[in-house]
Amino acid sequence: MNLLALPAFSDNYIWMLHDGRSAVVVDPGDAAPVQQALESLGLVLAGILVTHHHPDHVGGVDELRPLLQGPVHGPARERIPMPFVPHADGDVVEVLGLRFAVMDVPGHTAGHIAYRQLDADRAPLLFCGDTLFSGGCGRLFEGTPAQMSASLARLAALPDDTRVCCTHEYTLSNLRFAAAVEPANEALAEYTRHCSALREAGEPTLPSTIAQERRINPFLRCSEPAVVAAARAQGAANDEPVAVFAALREWKNRFR
Numbered sequence: 001m002n003l004l005a006l007p008a009f010s011d012n013y014i015w016m017l018h019d020g021r022s023a024v025v026v027d028p029g030d031a032a033p034v035q036q037a038l039e040s041l042g043l044v045l046a047g048i049l050v051t052h053h054h055p056d057h058v059g060g061v062d063e064l065r066p067l068l069q070g071p072v073h074g075p076a077r078e079r080i081p082m083p084f085v086p087h088a089d090g091d092v093v094e095v096l097g098l099r100f101a102v103m104d105v106p107g108h109t110a111g112h113i114a115y116r117q118l119d120a121d122r123a124p125l126l127f128c129g130d131t132l133f134s135g136g137c138g139r140l141f142e143g144t145p146a147q148m149s150a151s152l153a154r155l156a157a158l159p160d161d162t163r164v165c166c167t168h169e170y171t172l173s174n175l176r177f178a179a180a181v182e183p184a185n186e187a188l189a190e191y192t193r194h195c196s197a198l199r200e201a202g203e204p205t206l207p208s209t210i211a212q213e214r215r216i217n218p219f220l221r222c223s224e225p226a227v228v229a230a231a232r233a234q235g236a237a238n239d240e241p242v243a244v245f246a247a248l249r250e251w252k253n254r255f256r
């Protein structure tokens, strides 16, 4: 199975899985890059997975529908272009012979879902939309800090080698913020050098892994003493992970 990150807009990736004949795409905000990839690789579009309702994730769905030879899967609790198969936590979606479990991960939007691959011997895929980014997390447009930190905790508990396929190339700017939170984190400095080199070579920094995110992503490190201290200095009400998370998210919103 091949995994491609198709660049779209200024910083989106449309993830494409294909087996040389059939393809599935995740969050096609724009149809054009998908059509180009299908044509140049000679693939049939066998399905679409959608994580949430934002236009940069669903904007290409209707234009791709005439090419589509399978269903659109999407979040049961959100409005996305109809028709689609609605999914909620615990559902299993099968595409290209692979099985994915649906996880409810509210926070960025109220009904946001993620898809994690089942039955993989190693390096299972995770399509997490705008919930978890490398070095960061999505903004809280519709959810509360408690919801988002619970969603991120569930993702952080997935296997270490899980491939984290996020929808935006926000890594380097997230890492600048992460360094402000944890200036003494060695793994973070190392990962920043690695990602800078990738970007200079024009490569995506993604997918990341859950193990890597646990080492460097401040939003998954809300119990680390250094992160707690930094959040308290930015006004966190107490040392509890949700209060730490809320303070970090607010700080990031105004961080330049």
Ligand code: ZN
Pocket (backbone or CB within 6 Å): 052, 054, 108, 130
């Ligand atoms: Zn979004």
Ligand code: FE
Pocket (backbone or CB within 6 Å): 054, 056, 057, 130, 167, 168
């Ligand atoms: Fe987005």
